[in-house]
Amino acid sequence: MDGFDDARTPASKEPHWHGHRERLKARFRERGADGLPDYELLELVLFRSIPRRDVKALAKTLIQRFGSFSEVLAAPHERLVEVDGVGDGAATDLKLVLAAAQRFARGEVRKKPVLSSWANVIDYCRAAMAFEPKEQFRILFLDKRNGLIADEVQQVGTVDHTPVYPREVIKRALELSATAVILVHNHPSGDPTPSQADITMTRQIVDIAKPLGIAVHDHIIVGRDGHASFKGLRLI
Template sequence: MQGGGKRAGGVGSPPTIAEDSPAPHYHGHRDRLRARFHETGGDALPDYELLELLLFRSIPQRDVKPLAKDLIQRFGSFAEVLGAPISRLTEIKGIGPGVALDLKIVEASLRRMAKGAIAKRPVLSSWSAVLDYCRMAMAFAEREQFRILFLDKKNAVIADEVQQTGTVDHTPVYPREVMRRALELSASAVILVHNHPSGDPTPSGADVRMTRELIDIAKPLGIAIHDHVIVGRDGHASFRGLGLI
């Protein structure tokens, strides 16, 4: 039986916009923001506008400026939005699992780029790239992680491994296991890295004691501890730079 007043496109189809209907107001904003990015690059944009540019592709049919501002307000910065776990991202109204996954893909891509900057290069001559990678990989994690960069005789990275993941303020570290892995990889040196989810990278007394224990075990084995770096949202701390190694 044929019913009257049925909209073309079938049940469940979205309403169509007449050809003479004005485009949604945010279309012009998107064009202007893309033009600004093209002209000046991302460094000239505030965090929320750079985030908008990412959200344009994930959410094509909505004004995402308020959403981008909500995300920055909740997490603090562009980097912290990308570093947030999916479970927390989806707590924000308007962020579904698909959008959250898109953001995590961007984070993984940036991490891969940062890792590529230190791959097969003497890390002591590209120290700023090492710090950038460590911050990208760990600074915004919600739990402590203990990472080790294993180096060969030329101080190039031969392995990058997260040895332990702990709680918000503690990660168990087993020095003999660290050295066992270094010997397995024939590493000549290591760089220790862990994060402080609190944001403050200041070494604790336990951090100092653990590092010195590792140095004592590594020295007879001919393995150097080049540095122990702590990263957090508020920056980083280098044991060597602080005179602790």
Template sequence: MSERPPPGLDEAFAADDHVSGHRERLRERFRQAGAVALADYELLELHLFRSIPRRDVKPIAKALIARFGSLAEVLNAPPERLAEVAGVKDAVALDLAVTAALNQRAMRAAVRKREVLSSWAAVMDYIRAAMAYEPREQFRILFLDKKNALIADEVQQTGTVDHTPVYPREVVRRALELSATAVVLVHNHPSGDPTPSRADIEMPRLVAESAKPLGITVHDHIIIGRDGHASLKGLKLF
């Protein structure tokens, strides 16, 4: 004779079966058709399966995207803000941070040692992933060799929400240390709007003046925001 669950546990078993069935159906859709067949919240559900093994995570995935506005913003959100969403514990925040770091590392590998100026789309994808969602301004430099291949990518300064100090002599000194013959200057606008300010326009000119006598070229100054990016060279401002 088959065993029946004790009174009150029927609903729990049914709920487990529902969650398990939903997870397997979602996994199968991904196996058959890939990410293109899934909405953002469903792709996030797949990710959450690992850190929340036995709970219905669809409400959590939807709540995360509703709170932060997009899948990219969820992946780049600070752990303390993620924890504001019901159901998000330390394991979830850590998994999301690891995924964002893997994404950045893979994008960086895709552009390293490649001719940067001919791989510009990949470079911009990497820079946006690395900087667009930072809560404070960062000043980053891409150091290039004589073939314009990426030697190094370094954050030189971190400032406030709307200002980062830049020291032209330090930029040149580091370029010489790395035997770089060209640089691309990059910084982010945490406001999301990449429109350059007057200081953003003047700064690369000062760096170029210090770098040119030593045979170092400043190719561009890129401003990154959540809403896009601005190239001073493209805007004919540099």
């Protein structure tokens, strides 16, 4: 009779996905994020947002829809909730993870002179902009010790263009008493290769900045496929 009762009362048994959750958490503790594919890392995030449901299929759907773990986090809230199974709470939690990553990356940049922590600068720029759906033009303003004074988005444009006004860039640098700047913008297409317009605009800023004692250390373009450095490419 005991066996019969168990077969007829599945609600009394542990849900089939409960063991999977515990095993996945254990693997994360043992191997870290690098030991998990994107969809499993996303499952771990979704566990807390959706506590009473198997979320493996949902995680895979999100990766398929948006492309990667990073692109899921960067997706607009309104697009996330279009996916069946993602409510406002889960979408907000995903955006919170993105905000935490960006805040952490920005903190790493602020801790030491920018030029001595270049890898952190690149990580921050990618976290902040690489997956944005529209072009943004950002400026990192530096003091004479190359410490970060301010980090400002100057312009937001379309999917393939952002209007940039070189004199306004330098005007803002003077207002902040900055002695150097790093220019940053993203290419939503994913390809960070500089366009001729990017090169022309950058050289205009360099030409205006130099007589005023303001150095342009670099112009970084970020995209899903990586980043490009004007200095590295010897374009400035």
